[in-house]
Amino acid sequence: MSEKNAPAAGHTAEQASVADADAELRARIEESLDSIRPYLMADGGSVRLLNITPDMVVELELLGACGTCPMSAMTLRAGIEQALKRSVPQIARVEAVNAPSPY
Numbered sequence: 482m483s484e485k486n487a488p489a490a491g492h493t494a495e496q497a498s499v500a501d502a503d504a505e506l507r508a509r510i511e512e513s514l515d516s517i518r519p520y521l522m523a524d525g526g527s528v529r530l531l532n533i534t535p536d537m538v539v540e541l542e543l544l545g546a547c548g549t550c551p552m553s554a555m556t557l558r559a560g561i562e563q564a565l566k567r568s569v570p571q572i573a574r575v576e577a578v579n580a581p582s583p584y
Contacts, residue, residue: 513568521547537573539565548579
């Protein structure tokens with residue numbers, strides 16, 4: 482096998498499999514978020530997927546009006562988290578990394 486065709490240093494078939502699973506998981510989460518974004522946009526906001534932790538916590542950034550809305554915590558739990566868990570049951574919880582401070 483030539484150097485050009487050799488696997489990248491430190492990469493294994495298992496890592497490639499994990500990367501594929503991560504990409505598929507991200508795609509499913511994005512698809513679910515796409516289904517609720519129109520409702521958020523109607524109120525001047527949106528949401529962006531930032532990260533999925535190893536313990537299946539989805540970290541989101543609340544954008545626009547959602548980032549400063551006093552009801553964003555309720556929207557996150559009752560709306561976004563529930564919609565994501567219905568679509569991707571392995572999600573443990575959803576966190577907003579830019580949640581507004583109560584003070």
